[in-house]
Amino acid sequence: MRRIGxxxxxxxxxxxxxxxxxxxxxxxxxxxxxxxRVRLLQSDMPDDYDWDYTMLMTALxxxxxxxxxxxxxxxFFDVDLRHDPTGVFENDLEWRFREGYAGYxxxxxxxxxxxxxxxxxxxxxxxxTDLINPEDYRWFMTFDRAERKIGVYNACLTLAYQNFYWQxxxxxxxxxxxxxxEDSDWLPWELEGFYSITNSFPDYVDLQVERPDVEVQNTELxxxxxxxxxxxxxxxxxxNGYDQLPTFDVKIDPDPDLLLSGGKPLQIFQQxxxxxxxxxxxxxxxxxxxxxxxxxxxxxxxxxxxxxxxLLSTDSLLGSLNSLLGLTDHVWRVRKPSWSxxxxxxxxxxxxxxxxxQYVHTQIIGREPEMIDQANEGLVTAKIQTTWLDQELEAGAxxxxxxxxxxxxxxxxxxxxxxxxxxxELGVQLFGGEPKSRFGDMDDNDFAYTQIKYLF
Amino acid sequence: xxxRGLMIVALLALTAFIxxxxxxxxxxxxxxxxxxxxxxxxxxxxxxxxxxxxKKGQQRVYKFKAWQKETKDGSKRLLxxxxxxxxxxxxxxxxxxxxxxxxxxxxxxxxxxxQIASAEKSDQFxxxxxxxxxxxxxxxxxxxxxxxxKVVLEGKECYLLESKPKAGVNTSYGKTxxxxxxxxxxxQKMELYDKKxxxxxxxxxxxxxxxxxxxxxxxYEAISVNADKAKTLIExxxxxxxxxxxxxxxxxxxxxxxx
Numbered sequence: 181m182r183r184i185g186x187x188x189x190x191x192x193x194x195x196x197x198x199x200x201x202x203x204x205x206x207x208x209x210x211x212x213x214x215x216x217r218v219r220l221l222q223s224d225m226p227d228d229y230d231w232d233y234t235m236l237m238t239a240l241x242x243x244x245x246x247x248x249x250x251x252x253x254x255x256f257f258d259v260d261l262r263h264d265p266t267g268v269f270e271n272d273l274e275w276r277f278r279e280g281y282a283g284y285x286x287x288x289x290x291x292x293x294x295x296x297x298x299x300x301x302x303x304x305x306x307x308x309t310d311l312i313n314p315e316d317y318r319w320f321m322t323f324d325r326a327e328r329k330i331g332v333y334n335a336c337l338t339l340a341y342q343n344f345y346w347q348x349x350x351x352x353x354x355x356x357x358x359x360x361x362e363d364s365d366w367l368p369w370e371l372e373g374f375y376s377i378t379n380s381f382p383d384y385v386d387l388q389v390e391r392p393d394v395e396v397q398n399t400e401l402x403x404x405x406x407x408x409x410x411x412x413x414x415x416x417x418x419x420n421g422y423d424q425l426p427t428f429d430v431k432i433d434p435d436p437d438l439l440l441s442g443g444k445p446l447q448i449f450q451q452x453x454x455x456x457x458x459x460x461x462x463x464x465x466x467x468x469x470x471x472x473x474x475x476x477x478x479x480x481x482x483x484x485x486x487x488x489x490x491l492l493s494t495d496s497l498l499g500s501l502n503s504l505l506g507l508t509d510h511v512w513r514v515r516k517p518s519w520s521x522x523x524x525x526x527x528x529x530x531x532x533x534x535x536x537x538q539y540v541h542t543q544i545i546g547r548e549p550e551m552i553d554q555a556n557e558g559l560v561t562a563k564i565q566t567t568w569l570d571q572e573l574e575a576g577a578x579x580x581x582x583x584x585x586x587x588x589x590x591x592x593x594x595x596x597x598x599x600x601x602x603x604x605e606l607g608v609q610l611f612g613g614e615p616k617s618r619f620g621d622m623d624d625n626d627f628a629y630t631q632i633k634y635l636f
Numbered sequence: 637x638x639x640r641g642l643m644i645v646a647l648l649a650l651t652a653f654i655x656x657x658x659x660x661x662x663x664x665x666x667x668x669x670x671x672x673x674x675x676x677x678x679x680x681x682x683x684x685x686x687x688x689x690x691k692k693g694q695q696r697v698y699k700f701k702a703w704q705k706e707t708k709d710g711s712k713r714l715l716x717x718x719x720x721x722x723x724x725x726x727x728x729x730x731x732x733x734x735x736x737x738x739x740x741x742x743x744x745x746x747x748x749x750x751q752i753a754s755a756e757k758s759d760q761f762x763x764x765x766x767x768x769x770x771x772x773x774x775x776x777x778x779x780x781x782x783x784x785x786k787v788v789l790e791g792k793e794c795y796l797l798e799s800k801p802k803a804g805v806n807t808s809y810g811k812t813x814x815x816x817x818x819x820x821x822x823x824q825k826m827e828l829y830d831k832k833x834x835x836x837x838x839x840x841x842x843x844x845x846x847x848x849x850x851x852x853x854x855x856y857e858a859i860s861v862n863a864d865k866a867k868t869l870i871e872x873x874x875x876x877x878x879x880x881x882x883x884x885x886x887x888x889x890x891x892x893x894x895x
Contacts, residue, residue, distance in 0.1 A: 209724050251885075251894060283893075287884040290893070299747035326746055338889065345889045406888070411738060413751055413888075465753040530759055570690045571763050600696065600720030635721035 204249070210242040213633040220608070220626040234365065234627060235319075237264040255282045258297075258331075268318060268364075279331045290338040295331040298349065300404060300417060301474045302461040305561065306540045308476035308520035309417040309459045312349060312402050314357040314424035320366045320622055321589075322609055330355055343408035351400040354392045356452060357424040369621045370552045373487060374428060378448065380503070386444040390451045392422060412464045417476070419457040426450045427482040430512045446507075455479045468527055472538075475521035482513040483544060484552045514551070518544045524561075532571075536563040558583040572597045580619070587613020587620040605631045664781035667795050670821040671814070672776050674851050676711060680704040682875040688764045691864040698723060698762055699873075705881045709733045712886035713772060716895065723762070725895040729888065730772050737806070739768065742891045749891050758808035764868040765837055765858040769808060778805045779812075786818070789825060793818045809836070820844065820851045835861050848877045 217235035241260040247253065257280040265272045281294025301307030305325055315328040332355050338347040360366040362375055378385045392398040400421030407414055429449040438445050459476025487510065524538030540559040544551065560583060565576035577592040593607030608628045613620025662670075686698040699719035705712050710733030717723040725744035730737065740749040752768070761768050779799040787796050794815040801807045810831035815824045826839040843855040852875055859867040884890055 207718075209721065245895075247894070254894065285884075285893070287882050290889070297747060302748075302750070340884060340887065340889050342883070343887065345887075408738075408888075463751050465751055468753050470751055470753045526753075528753065528759065570694075570696075597722070600722045603722070635724075 205245070205247045207245045208242065209245075209636060210240070211633055211635050212238075212240050213631060214238045215629055215631040217627045217629040219624075220610075220628055233266065234625075235264060235266055235268075235629070237262055239263075252285050253283070254285060256280070268361075277331070283336075288340055290336075290340065292336045292338075293334070295333050296336070297326075297329045297331050298402075299326070300402075300415070302413065302415060302463040302472045303474040303522040303524065304472070304526075304536055304538060304563070306522050306538065306559070307461075308474055308522060308542075309404075309415070309419070309457070309461060311419045311421065311457055311476075312351065312400070314355050316358045318358055318360050318364065318366060320360070320368075320625070322627075330358065344406065346403070346405050348401070348403040351402075351421065352396075352398075353394055354398065354400065354422055354452065355424070356391065356426065359425075365625050366622070368618075369616055370484070373552070374484075376487075381446055383442075384439065384444050385446045385448060387448045387450065390449055392452060392454075412462060414460065414462045416460040417458070420454075422452045422454055423481055424452070427453055427513060428484065429482075430507075430510075432508045434508050453481050455481050468529070469525050470527075471523075471525045473521070473523045475519065477519045478517060480515040480517045482515055483547075484513045485511055485548075485550045486552050514548070516544050516546050516551075518542065532567045534563075534565040534576075537561070557585070582613070582618065585613065585617040585620075587611075587617035589619045589622075601635045603633050603635075605629075605633070662795075664783035664795075664797055665776065667783065667816055667821070668779070668781045668797055668799060668814075669776045671797075671816045671823055672774060674822060675853075676706055677704070677850065677877055678706050679879065679881045680875065680877055681879060681881060683873045685871045685873055686762070686764060687869040687871075688762070689865060689867050689869070691866045693865045696720070696763070703881050703885050705883075705886055707733070710737075710775065711772075714886050714891060715771065727891045727895060728768075728771070729886065729891045731886075732772050732775070737772065740888055740891060742895065744895055747892070749888050765860045765863070765866065766868055766870075767808060770858075778802060778807075784813075787815065789815045792824060794824055822851045822853060837861060837863075847875055850877055 215235060215237050216233060218233050239260055239262045241258070243258045244256070246255040258278040259280075260276050260278060262269065262274045262276070263272055264274075268274075277295065279294070279296050281292050281296045283290060283292030298312045299307075299310060300312070301309040307325075312334075313329040313332055315325070316323075316330055317328070321328070332351050333353045334349050334351045336347065336349045338345050340346075359371065360368070367375075378387060400419075402417070402419045402421065404415055404417045427450075429451060431447040431449075433443075433445040433447075435445065456479045457476045459474070461472065461474035463470065463472045465471070487507075520540070520542040522538055522540045524536065526534065526536040528534050538561045540561060542557055542559075559580050561578075561580045563576065563578045565574060567574045574595045574597075575593070577590060579588065579590040581588040589609065589611045591607060591609045593605055595603055595605040597603045606629075608626070610626045611619045611622040613623065615621060615623075680702070681704075682702050684700055684702060686700070688696045688698070690696075697719065698717060700715050700717040702716075703714045710731070712732070713730045715728040717726045725742075727740075727742035727749070729740045729742070729749065731739075739752040741752050742749040758767050758769060760766070761771055779801055782798045782800075784796040784798055787794055794817055797814045797816060799812045799814065801809065808830070809828050810833055811829040813827040813829075815826075816822070817824055822841065822844045824841050828836050828839070830836050837858055837860040839856055839858045841853050841856045844851055844853050846852070852872065855869070855871045857867055857869050
């Protein structure tokens with residue numbers, strides 16, 4: 181499918197760009213960076229723990245643009261090549277074709293086709309209506325959301341008139357989120373619990389991944405209307421597509437003959453569920469404050485229940501059989517609707533001080549205590565930035581605190597621009613809270629990092 | 637015949653006198669309007685180079701393209717940076733009209749535009765001596781204009797205007813003094829004062845040329861008070877008044893998709 185997509189893009193670009201007599205604009209830009217991360221030692225580390233670097237990533241990112249003089253035809257691509265010897269990538273190398281799309285643009289109609297990263301919603305970092313692109317969670321959320329996003333193949337039609345536009349996106353090829361590997365330090369505790377089942381009964385588990393086929397009825401659709409009413413900017417969004425995070429269905433055949441004959445009585449289906457979402461966002465400014473709000477309602481999706489570890493026992497074949505029988509009546513998941521909302525503001529004093537504060541609330545409607553998912557219920561996020569030395573030196577911090585589960589993360593940093601092209605950054609990322617919480621789960625992964633980046 | 641000739645001469649002299657008298661009686665408002673109209677053209681596409689020099693004499697150079705279009709209720713402007721590398725793709729969209737201005741800032745890394753608070757218009761533009769407000773047009777009707785006197789500035793006869801914002805106008809300046817060339821109506825020098833009447837900065841026009849029949853400021857310098865060596869130099873590298881700017885260029889959608 182990827183090759184077909186690339187071919188389509190190249191053909192479209194050729195048809196749009198080359199026959200046009202007007203001179204075109206071409207431009208290349210990008211960055212070359214190197215980041216080193218070192219895990220911070222903590223008091224409860226084992227005595228024989230040896231320091232290690234958890235990332236030594238060198239990344240080359242290249243973006244290209246082309247357009248005719250009237251800007252009625254444009255092409256954009258973004259590719260990167262990353263090298264990291266810490267074992268995340270196969271052969272330590274990964275190439276990403278993040279974006280590549282071409283489009284036709286007129287005063288009232290735009291049509292674009294290709295692979296693309298969208299950014300919907302007016303809140304910062306947490307966007308309940310920004311649902312089109314999956315994300316790369318191999319390093320949890322230590323990279324910003326814009327960098328985590330994975331491009332999707334799509335066709336996009338935009339109808340525009342003055343300050344209003346209506347945009348509709350069709351995604352025919354489903355892309356799931358990329359999760360941390362089973363042996364990764366970034367694997368969340370929910371998946372650890374799940375993998376404990378498959379690892380407890382490796383010989384008896386049949387894991388099947390069910391991914392939506394490329395069929396018309398499986399095409400995802402997203403639509404938004406964006407406009408301006410006086411000083412208030414607003415957006416209304418509708419989404420009909422797949423949850424990029426998997427859910428698991430489990431079927432157990434307790435027949436002892438199947439187990440004894442070497443069959444696989446435990447079938448696990450990794451599925452991607454379809455749902456709908458409706459929501460919107462709004463933004464306006466008053467004096468030196470900018471206010472933003474965003475929210476969405478999601479139709480019922482499956483949420484997993486937690487598994488009692490006492491049910492898992494593999495001392496012997498008989499023990500395994502007993503465990504499986506104990507799991508037969510286990511309720512694995514339940515469908516519930518949910519909603520999410522973000523509200524906040526940012527404030528600036530001159531160009532040297534910036535503060536952003538938001539409250540994020542995510543609620544599973546009818547949530548039961550046995551359910552695994554914690555989501556982001558009651559998250560306060562903050563961001564502060566300040567600059568000195570004619571904006572050559574920047575210091576700041578991002579952070580979040582969950583008022584329900586009391587877990588948190590903080591990312592303070594310092595960045596210095598040696599030249600407009602070359603910058604160096606030093607920072608730490610810290611996590612804290614109870615073990616079975618979003619950030620507390622990553623408590624052992626606190627790290628310090630240094631990055632050097634060259635822009636061109 | 638003799639009397640007829642004298643009559644014609646007298647008539648011509650009277651016409652010249654009336655004309656001269658009429659020209660000398662241009663009001664402050666008319667002078668300000670003629671001067672601002674040079675900037676507020678129906679369509680203007682230009683490329684600028686901005687050099688920001690700090691107190692140590694270190695330079696930082698920006699290049700950006702500007703699309704500007706007058707609308708029936710104000711003006712719209714889009715700036716797109718293409719140098720230096722850390723600013724490439726940044727866009728600033730301004731909708732200026734009575735009842736309130738709106739501005740959006742687009743950062744390529746986020747792929748979306750965000751509204752800037754109105755008070756931020758008094759922030760320094762890209763760390764320069766100019767404010768965001770200075771990058772937008774100034775509607776002549778937003779100010780009360782007074783003609784102080786005629787003066788000679790660097791060999792050019794100029795009207796010295798003083799302009800004060802009317803009540804309710806959102807601006808960081810309490811007063812502006814402008815030296816306007818009496819022949820071309822190009823502003824030669826501007827002194828900008830804060831609300832307490834303290835001088836904030838002075839803008840010197842270093843070069844103006846007649847392009848497509850329109851007097852155009854090609855180079856100007858902004859120097860803040862107590863600046864030491866710091867100043868900002870703006871040079872216009874190219875300008876196009878003839879090409880009609882499509883309305884969709886000056887929208888949030890274009891700001892987010894063309895970078």
